[in-house]
Amino acid sequence: MTDPATFGARLRAYRERAGKTRPVLGGLVGRSAEWVKALENGRLLPPRLPMLIRLAEVLDISDLADLTGDQSLPVASVTRAGHPDVDTVAAAMQRAAAPAGDLKQSDVLRGLVDQAWSLWHRSSVERSAVAAVLPGLLGDAQRSARRLDGQARRAALVELARVYHLAQLYLAHQPYPELVWLAADRAMRAAQDADDPSAIAVAAWYYAHVYRSSNQIDLAEHLLVDAAAMVDPAAGREQLARWGQVQLGIALGHSKAGRAGQAWRAWDAAEQAASRLGDRYAHPWLMFGPAACTAYGVTIETDLCRPGEAIRRADTADYSLLPSRTRRAAALIDAARAHLLDRGEVAAIHLLGRALRESVDTVRHNPYARTAALELSSRPGTVGEDARELGLAIGVQG
Known part of the structure; x- marks a missing residue:
């Protein structure tokens, strides 16, 4: 078993590195400042795996061994679920140049990008829906941005930025965190090359997500303030x-x-x-x-x-x-997070179930939903039963 005193010292060091007070850290994981203090002073034993994962996420720790001193357990192995098509999309993102193919005029490209965004918002399995079109769309947008001239090229660059935003959303919370950064960076570069302030503002919105994470x-704030101006x-x-x-x-x-x-x-x-x-x-x-x-x-x-x-x-x-089904599901997950902070476990599991009915993919790839299902699965009665069902649906088992 991990030495409570050693664990507490590590927890305090990581908390201070993250610039969080005990009340803030406790609040973010649904516990009190006194609970955090007791852990740091070694008066409490280290918590169970679900809470360890939540602490690691809040403190931006990628491997639980850094916190516990025990054997390695990447936090991503629990919180990040790889989509079946993620390797195909990752390969398209990692290409040094667009593959050969027909040139799409900017108005045609805009229609294709609009359709892809509609798939993302209207499907209950949005990652599966866009994975079928995203690799080809990346190639189409890259070719158009390279081969068109003048205003048509600027319009194609704006669409290329929108494709990278979609790729960033698809890749989020999956085993390719470096590609999330790459998508945000390429989107900003495309928007800047287009010299389009509106596109730059949106690119800042998406880039700020990876900064905050x-x-x-x-x-993130500096980027957004500059974009707003x-x-x-x-x-x-x-x-x-x-x-x-x-x-x-x-x-x-x-x-x-x-x-x-x-x-x-x-x-x-x-x-x-x-x-x-x-x-x-x-x-x-x-x-x-x-x-x-x-x-x-x-x-x-x-x-x-x-x-x-x-x-x-x-x-x-x-x-x-x-x-948008994915936005509704994300909003319901945040509502569940609020209830769980308030010890409302019944309401939290109900809201997570509602979120799952809106979008299976959003819940399956949301780190908070995954850790909550894992934590609540140990509860007695209906909450535990429903959490275990939820865990089975999203690939998490306690």
Whole structure:
């Protein structure tokens, strides 16, 4: 068994490296500051595997051995589920040059990219749906961006950035984290080569995701603030939507860093932009709109370790207004996260089940959903039974 004192010293070192206080770390894993203190002082034995994994995720630890001192267990082996087609998509991403093929004009390419985004949002197995078209679409977009000239080339570069955004979403939480970074970087480069501020703003939104996932919160904020300055929210609905999306990204960074006031100021700016677009507005592929702002409000309160407020927001949310199965599933997972922070295990497992009905792939590849199913599977009664069923459906067994 791991020495509690040694484990506690490691936990404290990693907590301090991550810049998290005991109350923040405890809140993020559903425990108290006193519980964290007892672990660090060696007064409690190290927790069971599901909680160890959750601690490792929050502290950006890739191998549990770094925390426990025991045999190696990559956190990704539990939290990252490889899609059956991931190697095919990865090979397409790793190509040095586009394969030979017919040239697609920019308007034709735009239609193909729109169709791929529609597959992503409307399918309950979105990764399987886009995996069938993504490798070919990457080649089409790369060829068009290389072979077209002038304005047509700029338009093709904008579409190439959109394809890389889709690739980033597909590759997220899978065994190729370096390709997530590559997709974000290539998308930004394509948007910059197109010299299109709107495309750069969206590329910043997606790049900020990978910065936040590696706890580079300030880099994410700087990128988004610069992007927001490039977009004029008074220049039409499209510009307003993209500006609002960037504000949401700024809010998510502040909430992850525990800066409540700054998070809600940025969220307010996003919500005001969304309200100007109309109560039922949703961007056709970014999905920005009032419903998205409501969902991210739950995320922000949960990240700030205020589960009561998060639950209140979640209870008033109309998820049917999100015209995307994967976004609805992600929002339901965040609502489940809030309930579990509040010890509401029955509500959490119910919401995870609802999320699974919206999108199998979203739940299967969501690290929080996987660790929650693993942790709750040990509970007695209905919660444990439902968690074990959920675990079987998403490939996690306790």
